[in-house]
Amino acid sequence: MRRAVCPGSFDPITYGHLDIIERASRHFDEVIVAVLENRTKSSLFTVDERISMISEVTKKFSNVRVDSWSGLLVDYCKSNSVQSIVKGLRAVSDFDYELQMAQVNLQGSGVETMFMATSPTHSFLSSSLVKELAHYGGDVSSMVPPSINEALKRRVAGK
Ligand code: PNS
Numbered sequence: 001m002r003r004a005v006c007p008g009s010f011d012p013i014t015y016g017h018l019d020i021i022e023r024a025s026r027h028f029d030e031v032i033v034a035v036l037e038n039r040t041k042s043s044l045f046t047v048d049e050r051i052s053m054i055s056e057v058t059k060k061f062s063n064v065r066v067d068s069w070s071g072l073l074v075d076y077c078k079s080n081s082v083q084s085i086v087k088g089l090r091a092v093s094d095f096d097y098e099l100q101m102a103q104v105n106l107q108g109s110g111v112e113t114m115f116m117a118t119s120p121t122h123s124f125l126s127s128s129l130v131k132e133l134a135h136y137g138g139d140v141s142s143m144v145p146p147s148i149n150e151a152l153k154r155r156v157a158g159k
Helices: 015-025 047-058 073-079 092-109 127-135 146-157
Strands: 003-008 030-036 064-069 084-089 112-117
Touching (some): 047 146, 073 092, 084 092, 092 112
């Protein structure tokens, strides 16, 4: 089985992430969207909240499932029989860091990283930008699915 992982913080998931997940799902038998449990990075949503939000917006893709992990991504890949990491590249600014990670991951474990060009409509999008806009009451309805927009509004209002 050709199995890929789309890893990230997904705090929250955006249309940019969804674009990559959907396109990856057409090239692999199974795609795991893996949420990093990052103890050092403060997040707006808990890992469980993010898993449930991602599950909701990816339920239409029958070969996509959602999981979380902590530690090295290649260790997760090994224990879950994942051969490929799929990442979206938005701009040249993403490249240096992504290339470094891809090379470290390849060298250490043989797990390949496949980069997909983000569709131009989403090239400026990031979770940080969405959070910043939502924090100041900006309209993010074109950047995240409706259920994520509602969750953001509730979280920002409750802060
Ligand atoms: O959405 P993000 O925060 O940009 O995702 C980054 C992520 C989680 C994909 C990346 O930081 C990662 O893979 N972290 C796990 C630790 C690891 O394996 N690092 C790579 C070797 S240096």
